[in-house]
Amino acid sequence: MSSRRPPPGLIAEAEHNHQALIERMAKAVAGARLLLAAHDTEVEAFAELNATLSRSDPRIAIALGAAAIMELAKQPDQGRAAG
Numbered sequence: 001m002s003s004r005r006p007p008p009g010l011i012a013e014a015e016h017n018h019q020a021l022i023e024r025m026a027k028a029v030a031g032a033r034l035l036l037a038a039h040d041t042e043v044e045a046f047a048e049l050n051a052t053l054s055r056s057d058p059r060i061a062i063a064l065g066a067a068a069i070m071e072l073a074k075q076p077d078q079g080r081a082a083g
Helices: 008-036 042-054 058-074
Strands: none
Touching: 008 042, 008 058, 042 058
């Protein structure tokens, strides 16, 4: 990961959209839970979610991914696999 600061315009956009993205991510997590309940395996649920996100606006999918990563990063490490 880069240690450079993002451009000011990107920071302003993130400040403007941050809460809405967190709320959208919460809805996406609820949807993912429904997928997990509907499929026999986590891999099948993941494949469906991945297919859905691949058909959406890439900027939204990227922003949701970034929001999810930041939320996970704020949680204490509980033996999750490290990259």
